[in-house]
Amino acid sequence: MADYAALKEAVITGKAAQVKTLTQQALSEGKAPQEILDQALIPAMDVVGEKFSCAEFYIPEMLIAARAMQAGVALLAPLLAEGGSKAKGKVVLGTVKGDLHDIGKNMVGMMLQGSGFEVVDLGADVKPLRFVEAVRAEKPDFIMMSALLTTTMLSMGETIQALKAAGLREKVHIGIGGAAVTQRFADEIGADFYSPTATGGVAKAKELIRA
Amino acid sequence: MNSRERYTRAITFTGPDRIPVMHRSLPGAFRKYGKGLEDLYARYPGDALLSPSTRGWFAFRRGVGESSGKLRGARDEWGCVWDSLTDDYLGQVIGHPLDEWEKLDAFTWPGPTVGIEGVEEMVVTVKADDHQHYSLIEVGTLWHLTNWLRGFENSLMDVAEDRPEMYTLRDRLIEFLLKRVEILLKHREHIDGILVNDDWGTQVALMIRPAHWRKIYKPAYTKIVQAIKVGGLFAHLHTDGVTEAIMEDLIEIGFDELNPQMSCMGIEEVGGRFGGRVCFRADMDRQVILPFGTPADVEAYVQRLYEAFGKHNGGYVGYGQVGTDVPLDNAEAMLASFFRLRYPAPAGSIEQTSS
Numbered sequence: 001m002a003d004y005a006a007l008k009e010a011v012i013t014g015k016a017a018q019v020k021t022l023t024q025q026a027l028s029e030g031k032a033p034q035e036i037l038d039q040a041l042i043p044a045m046d047v048v049g050e051k052f053s054c055a056e057f058y059i060p061e062m063l064i065a066a067r068a069m070q071a072g073v074a075l076l077a078p079l080l081a082e083g084g085s086k087a088k089g090k091v092v093l094g095t096v097k098g099d100l101h102d103i104g105k106n107m108v109g110m111m112l113q114g115s116g117f118e119v120v121d122l123g124a125d126v127k128p129l130r131f132v133e134a135v136r137a138e139k140p141d142f143i144m145m146s147a148l149l150t151t152t153m154l155s156m157g158e159t160i161q162a163l164k165a166a167g168l169r170e171k172v173h174i175g176i177g178g179a180a181v182t183q184r185f186a187d188e189i190g191a192d193f194y195s196p197t198a199t200g201g202v203a204k205a206k207e208l209i210r211a
Numbered sequence: 212m213n214s215r216e217r218y219t220r221a222i223t224f225t226g227p228d229r230i231p232v233m234h235r236s237l238p239g240a241f242r243k244y245g246k247g248l249e250d251l252y253a254r255y256p257g258d259a260l261l262s263p264s265t266r267g268w269f270a271f272r273r274g275v276g277e278s279s280g281k282l283r284g285a286r287d288e289w290g291c292v293w294d295s296l297t298d299d300y301l302g303q304v305i306g307h308p309l310d311e312w313e314k315l316d317a318f319t320w321p322g323p324t325v326g327i328e329g330v331e332e333m334v335v336t337v338k339a340d341d342h343q344h345y346s347l348i349e350v351g352t353l354w355h356l357t358n359w360l361r362g363f364e365n366s367l368m369d370v371a372e373d374r375p376e377m378y379t380l381r382d383r384l385i386e387f388l389l390k391r392v393e394i395l396l397k398h399r400e401h402i403d404g405i406l407v408n409d410d411w412g413t414q415v416a417l418m419i420r421p422a423h424w425r426k427i428y429k430p431a432y433t434k435i436v437q438a439i440k441v442g443g444l445f446a447h448l449h450t451d452g453v454t455e456a457i458m459e460d461l462i463e464i465g466f467d468e469l470n471p472q473m474s475c476m477g478i479e480e481v482g483g484r485f486g487g488r489v490c491f492r493a494d495m496d497r498q499v500i501l502p503f504g505t506p507a508d509v510e511a512y513v514q515r516l517y518e519a520f521g522k523h524n525g526g527y528v529g530y531g532q533v534g535t536d537v538p539l540d541n542a543e544a545m546l547a548s549f550f551r552l553r554y555p556a557p558a559g560s561i562e563q564t565s566s
Contacts, residue, residue, distance in 0.1 A: 014368075014371060014372070058416065058417065058418065058419050058420045058423075059413070059419065060367040060368055060369075060370040060371035060419055060420075060423070061371050061420075063364055063367055063368050063371065064368050064371045064372060067368065098296050099296070100294060100303045100305070101303070103363055103364060125296055150497070150498060150503075150534075150536045151297070151534070151535060151536045179414040179475075180498040180499075182499065196414065196415060197415055
């Protein structure tokens with residue numbers, strides 16, 4: 001009998017092998033992939049996000065939970081695609097030009113995936129035109145840009161300008177984050193939202209997609 | 212009072228004449244500002260000689276060459292593969308020799324002298340200086356090296372899973388660093404302090420649970436600091452990010468000077484709790500104030516740091532990183548502010564009585 005409580009707990013406690021087993025078990029019992037996602041994996045990552053926000057979890061606990069969640073999603077994703085299930089929204093993610101730091105961006109990507117978003121991760125050192133190409137090709141609801149450094153975060157403004165020049169600015173919400181980034185900087189460059197934390201960024205994305 | 216005495220008195224809370232100053236610039240800043248920055252440092256001379264002699268970035272980059280083009284794909288003595296997209300910064304490890312634990316048994320450990328060649332150069336410099344400046348040498352890094360060997364995400368997940376291999380690696384690295392301390396102590400007459408360099412904070416919190424840090428890494432730093440202090444030298448720690456949760460522990464371990472990143476912590480809160488108990492080489496705000504503020508903002512920030520850490524007959528060292536994004540005017544405002552700051556005279560002294 002599919003045990004969503006156990007599956008949820010396995011995600012929260014970072015037990016990837018157990019997540020894989022329990023997800024497979026649920027599928028074998030005929031449970032719909034979307035139901036497994038909605039009733040176990042996504043709620044589990046919501047709990048993980050809350051625990052991180054209140055400093056019960058730190059980055060290590062978050063990472064193993066995300067890894068466990070991905071073990072389940074890996075089994076569900078092909079079935080969801082076959083069944084024509086739609087993600088909650090689509091996000092293009094990247095660390096900007098000149099910057100190789102990616103752990104914050106990776107955490108946001110994992111949490112977005114855990115929240116039911118489709119994530120297209122462009123990686124690090126992403127030039128403005130690459131973001132523009134990705135918006136054209138992927139037609140995302142959001143792009144979310146990350147930068148650690150005061151020098152590289154300036155590329156966020158360049159990316160927004162490049163999207164305007166390409167006539168794509170109005171087609172996508174833009175979120176930014178990273179250690180040196182501030183709300184004031186976000187306002188100056190015309191980003192739609194900013195968050196000092198990964199969980200905050202994901203919460204803003206969820207809020208915007210519901211609106 | 213020479214620089215060495217000034218800095219030592221700041222660490223020991225025994226009344227330097229003014230705030231000692233340590234210069235710090237990224238390579239790109241010298242390329243950008245050239246003589247302008249050199250002249251600034253000549254007008255506001257530093258009190259410390261910091262040798263980037265040992266681990267990784269500087270020693271390795273000097274061996275490979277400063278240009279990011281040469282650093283790309285270069286492999287260091289640990290087998291870590293480096294990359295850097297810009298000459299302005301220190302680079303990042305992109306290839307990790309212990310990304311899988313199965314590789315641990317067969318891993319070839321470099322000898323403790325590898326990357327420490329700069330200590331000879333340091334001794335020559337100190338002798339030429341007649342040891343007028345505080346001489347600080349970096350012994351290396353524990354957590355960063357763990358990240359570089361394992362991969363950042365792997366090393367964090369190891370903490371959450373309490374992997375036994377993590378302790379094996381930690382213990383080998385402690386052994387490595389203790390051997391390095393031993394080598395550095397042979398030159399103790401030319402060295403005043405030994406620096407450990409490990410960033411433990413993120414922008415908002417400690418990177419790992421404080422309880423995990425105490426269990427896994429506090430014993431490691433305790434051993435390293437004990438070795439430094441038994442050797443008669445001062446123990447220094449650089450650590451970026453929010454590290455307030457472990458500052459009590461760092462004081463208990465016996466660090467003599469902390470170099471934390473104050474831009475992401477409450478200056479007054481940290482000063483209230485820890486000012487006067489350990490010397491702070493409190494980092495200037497290099498995320499907002501130094502690059503984007505006005506000279507007046509910079510002066511006001513220095514004043515806040517002085518108020519929080521400097522009013523203990525010592526306890527504050529002026530320090531701020533000049534990168535390519537820092538206007539030279541702001542760098543000058545910072546240095547000029549440091550030089551204006553004098554310690555309050557001790558109670559009962561002639562200067563205080565007469566004022």
